[in-house]
Amino acid sequence: MKKFLIVGLGNIGSEYANTRHNIGFKILDELVRKYDVSFKTDKLGDRAEFKLKGRTFVLIKPSTYMNLSGKAVNYWLQKEKLELDQLLIVTDDVALEFGAIRFKMKGSDGGHNGMKSVNEVMQTQKYARFRFGIGNEYPKGGQIDFVLGEWESEENKALKERLEISAKAVESFGLGGLANTMNTFNGK
Secondary structure (H helix, E strand, O other), rough: OEEEEEEEEOOOOOOOOOOHHHHHHHHHHHHHHHOOOOOOOOOOEEEEEEOOOOEEEEEEOOOOHHHHHHHHHHHHHOOOOOOHEEEEEEEEOOOOOOEEEEEEEEEOOOOOOOHHHHHHHHHOOOOOOOOEEEEOOOOOOOHHHHOOEEEHHHHHHHHHHHHHHHHHHHHHHHHHHHHHHHHHHHOO
């Protein structure tokens, strides 16, 4: 049975729960809801698992806070005995408009501290990433407040549908591979 590690980046704590920076957690929460499973607290994060068409999806929400995400990614990749091609990092991206989906095989951290940590700890940039657009409607110097801010009411209304599409995109990664998922979901 093929297994995949899906790591949603975010920050623990209720004060971060509905922030833009926690979209990685939100997308994993949508998968947990859809498959009626639950997260259990484990080492360096909360872990859930579901099976779909002969594939196992291991979902991790790191408890390390965003800036130390690489520590949790490395730990869970080794614990589950998986290779880099079985890893998907789910994260927010200010370079994409709200709700836009972009899968990539490799790349820089783009100024994202969570991705920077993953790249440093893993000593590579060659792993799949799912970037969810949060937009960049903030004044000069206001990026931190924006990403750690909560969704606007219009964004909140659109989020339900975007989360459902995002869950399907994660499933596609495990079932059809990265190239197929990029062709199907990039730009959706």
